Amino acid sequence: MKILDLKESNLTADELIALMTLVGNELPEPLSMRVDIPAYLEKITNNGECYILIDSKQGPAGFIGFYTNDKKNRKAYLSIISILPHFQGKGYGKKLMELMISKCVEMGMIDISLEVQSTNIKAINCYKKFGFNNVAIKADKIVMCKNI
Numbered sequence: 001m002k003i004l005d006l007k008e009s010n011l012t013a014d015e016l017i018a019l020m021t022l023v024g025n026e027l028p029e030p031l032s033m034r035v036d037i038p039a040y041l042e043k044i045t046n047n048g049e050c051y052i053l054i055d056s057k058q059g060p061a062g063f064i065g066f067y068t069n070d071k072k073n074r075k076a077y078l079s080i081i082s083i084l085p086h087f088q089g090k091g092y093g094k095k096l097m098e099l100m101i102s103k104c105v106e107m108g109m110i111d112i113s114l115e116v117q118s119t120n121i122k123a124i125n126c127y128k129k130f131g132f133n134n135v136a137i138k139a140d141k142i143v144m145c146k147n148i
């Protein structure tokens with residue numbers, strides 16, 4: 001398994017959209033139901049960092065995307081983390097979280113926040129494991145934050 005910076009991948013625009021749709025479908029609210037995928041991809045690649053988890057035999061296995069453009073307040077934001085079902089529960093989510101945290105530290109960010117559905121126990125457990133704390137409730141979502 002390797003982790004590739006999206007900027008260094010040679011995926012075509014169509015392949016990227018297909019990948020985002022695939023990983024986005026694993027979210028409790030599928031990404032394609034909430035956003036226009038090409039516009040979202042443009043926004044997150046221009047304002048943040050994206051990494052793809054790639055299995056040498058089966059291809060893309062997961063994705064993480066986080067914003068790092070708030071240079072004034074130095075606040076990062078985890079926008080998407082998704083591991084395809086076959087690869088879940090094998091430590092890959094933790095690998096992507098570790099990568100995000102180390103990149104955010106390198107970039108001088110002071111905290112990372114995120115929103116998660118309050119019923120998404122796997123994700124909440126994963127975030128708690130990395131020291132994210134609940135900071136607010138927004139309807140059916142919890143806002144979590146970690147100082148780094």
Ligand SMILES: CC(C)(COP(=O)(O)OP(=O)(O)OC[C@H]1O[C@@H](n2cnc3c(N)ncnc32)[C@H](O)[C@@H]1OP(=O)(O)O)[C@@H](O)C(=O)NCCC(=O)NCCS
Nearest residue numbers: 026081082083088089090091092093094116122123125126
């Ligand atoms: C949430 C998600 C990213 C975790 O990634 P993963 O590769 O499955 O998780 P890992 O194997 O790295 O485990 C990380 C931690 O998640 C939690 N976790 C993982 N599987 C779990 C399960 N079946 N039940 C409860 N907690 C679980 C645990 O805290 C685990 O740490 P531990 O193994 O040391 O106890 C992944 O399951 C996923 O993509 N889910 C669907 C998309 C999604 O909901 N994304 C988050 C949107 S906010």
